[in-house]
Amino acid sequence: MFNPAQPGFWSDRRVERLLGAVACLVLLLIVGMIAFVFAKAWPSFAHNGLAWFGGGGDLDRQLEDIFNSPSNPADYVYELRAWPLLWGTFVVTAGAVLIGIVFSLFAAIFIVEFAPPRVAGLLEPVVRLLAAVPSVVYGLIGILVIVPWVGEHLISLERKESVANVIQLDGSSIGVGIMILTIMIVPIMIAIVVDALRAVPRSWTEGASALGVNRWRVTWSIVVRTARPAIVAAAVLATARALGEAIMLSMVSGSASFAPNPIDGITFLFEPTRPLASALVENVEGLTVVPFGQTLFAFAAVLLVSSMFLSLAGFVAKQSMRKYGVQP
Amino acid sequence: MNATAERAPALPTRATPRDSVRAWPLRDQVGYFLAWGAGLALIAIAGSIVAYMAYRGAQYFDLSLLFESPNAEIDQSASGGFKDPLIGTAMLLVMSTLIAAPLGVAIAVWLTEYGRPAGLARAVESAIEIVAGTPSIVLAMFGLILFQEWFGFLTFDAEGSTLGRSFIAASAMMSLIALPLVVGATRESLNAIPRHVREASYALGKTKAATIRRVLLPAARPGIGTGAALGMGRVAGDTAIVVILLGSTLQIINGGDGDVFGLFRGTGSTLTSYVYLNSPAGEGLAPEKAYFAAFVLMCLVIVLNFAVTRLARGRKPQWTR
Numbered sequence: 001m002f003n004p005a006q007p008g009f010w011s012d013r014r015v016e017r018l019l020g021a022v023a024c025l026v027l028l029l030i031v032g033m034i035a036f037v038f039a040k041a042w043p044s045f046a047h048n049g050l051a052w053f054g055g056g057g058d059l060d061r062q063l064e065d066i067f068n069s070p071s072n073p074a075d076y077v078y079e080l081r082a083w084p085l086l087w088g089t090f091v092v093t094a095g096a097v098l099i100g101i102v103f104s105l106f107a108a109i110f111i112v113e114f115a116p117p118r119v120a121g122l123l124e125p126v127v128r129l130l131a132a133v134p135s136v137v138y139g140l141i142g143i144l145v146i147v148p149w150v151g152e153h154l155i156s157l158e159r160k161e162s163v164a165n166v167i168q169l170d171g172s173s174i175g176v177g178i179m180i181l182t183i184m185i186v187p188i189m190i191a192i193v194v195d196a197l198r199a200v201p202r203s204w205t206e207g208a209s210a211l212g213v214n215r216w217r218v219t220w221s222i223v224v225r226t227a228r229p230a231i232v233a234a235a236v237l238a239t240a241r242a243l244g245e246a247i248m249l250s251m252v253s254g255s256a257s258f259a260p261n262p263i264d265g266i267t268f269l270f271e272p273t274r275p276l277a278s279a280l281v282e283n284v285e286g287l288t289v290v291p292f293g294q295t296l297f298a299f300a301a302v303l304l305v306s307s308m309f310l311s312l313a314g315f316v317a318k319q320s321m322r323k324y325g326v327q328p
Numbered sequence: 329m330n331a332t333a334e335r336a337p338a339l340p341t342r343a344t345p346r347d348s349v350r351a352w353p354l355r356d357q358v359g360y361f362l363a364w365g366a367g368l369a370l371i372a373i374a375g376s377i378v379a380y381m382a383y384r385g386a387q388y389f390d391l392s393l394l395f396e397s398p399n400a401e402i403d404q405s406a407s408g409g410f411k412d413p414l415i416g417t418a419m420l421l422v423m424s425t426l427i428a429a430p431l432g433v434a435i436a437v438w439l440t441e442y443g444r445p446a447g448l449a450r451a452v453e454s455a456i457e458i459v460a461g462t463p464s465i466v467l468a469m470f471g472l473i474l475f476q477e478w479f480g481f482l483t484f485d486a487e488g489s490t491l492g493r494s495f496i497a498a499s500a501m502m503s504l505i506a507l508p509l510v511v512g513a514t515r516e517s518l519n520a521i522p523r524h525v526r527e528a529s530y531a532l533g534k535t536k537a538a539t540i541r542r543v544l545l546p547a548a549r550p551g552i553g554t555g556a557a558l559g560m561g562r563v564a565g566d567t568a569i570v571v572i573l574l575g576s577t578l579q580i581i582n583g584g585d586g587d588v589f590g591l592f593r594g595t596g597s598t599l600t601s602y603v604y605l606n607s608p609a610g611e612g613l614a615p616e617k618a619y620f621a622a623f624v625l626m627c628l629v630i631v632l633n634f635a636v637t638r639l640a641r642g643r644k645p646q647w648t649r
Binding site: 012020126132240251277284296297 | 373442537565615629
């Protein structure tokens, strides 16, 4: 009977079933989470159709109307045009990932190929430290140090006046968000790229060196080229991370439901915005109001789909380095 | 210089001068210096963050803050310290690791040692991959509804209305953050154990289950430790889940009749939510205390990371030559 202390109770078959059951439980939980988020989000998508992703109207006003909708389920308000949030998310994420991938590629090349051993030894804990600093600490430094500084020194009065009737520029902006987010995702990318660069077979680079190619060319045309899938994987996984960054961005990006316009030139970088994830943090108090909660879950669903897609894409991209016989 | 040259055996002389950066084409030089620039910039950024936080931490250093409960007061002398957030952080760390570590190890063992049927194993693998990429804010919202609607009895009861908030809810969701890290590190170290070690164990008449328990798990211990410590670092630093699943109270509120279970069912705060709520983004009541709390938090996370480095080095397993 059921007596785990009895010798022979933990037979192979039992252990396999038990471990498999645990794995299935977690699988079920995760599948359940995805299904659940979509089920909750559905009304918001269904009422708006594709216009959900479009622009139009004042988003803050729409959210307020949803929040104050009548308690009768038939009269729930769902009208929403989420474009400012989506655009804010896109701008901040794309900016950070583009700057970050270039920066971390060079940093990784430095660590693997050119850094003197002592500097390389110092860089390893440095990268790990940057990865470990909690986002709220980045946010705190951002909101108490960088945002006021940018607002006082980098944004001229004329610039503030030029858009004064549309939006207030006080320093909390896309630019600051991108900057701090870049610092936050660079360590992830460096870790992946460094691993890939190190995995390139020594004989390949030695062969090129023997032919008289200089060290930079060897690195650039052989090592980096072989590691291209890993660079893609790094960018993709960092994008997933950047999309989900809520706390730091809600602290420094100004949390205005405003779609900044790239035509504004440099002013664009100083305009506030509000990415999806921050919008979730700031509005979560209203989750108990049914239609408002469903709208929030629609935001969450968009985040979940993008991050799911990105994680799987990153996983696939990492695998493709195997075709060179290189273990990533 | 001369003496060493004489003593050295005759080496073939270089046909071409040594490869020097100055002799490279300009394009390559630019790349080389960009690489140096990126590396040094990284050190400078990390250095300035640590230096700045250490400076602020030292400026507002006050050990008594560690032993006072916080109060929501505008007057700084009355707003207390962050004893409760410290306890909250410790509780979340312990509880989420207690959930994540056994689950993670079980999944990793099943994936590497059994993994049948293959399709199911791939599905579990992808699910872990997905959870690793899911924003913690989405996990938090899922957790809030999950505990509100189905596991309300495990959560804090505010005058009869279930809010879905408690330490149990928060640590359950936190464990999902730590889970992929534990699974990944454990799998890696299980895969590093050579095949012949398992075969030797079977040859001695051990069952597969006994091999896992007596041979593989002890050998994978440094890997499990690394994964758990990495996970704890992420748990300690996560804010979104805490802000949502513990709410914006600063003090620990017992959810029951003052017993231990009530403590788990109750809500409170952690260092991260304390920093967030005391910064201008939250109530903005005590930025100085937020600085010191952030400093303590950073020290904690750095210590956890050193633990990772120590564990990852670990002892060399006995079968490596």
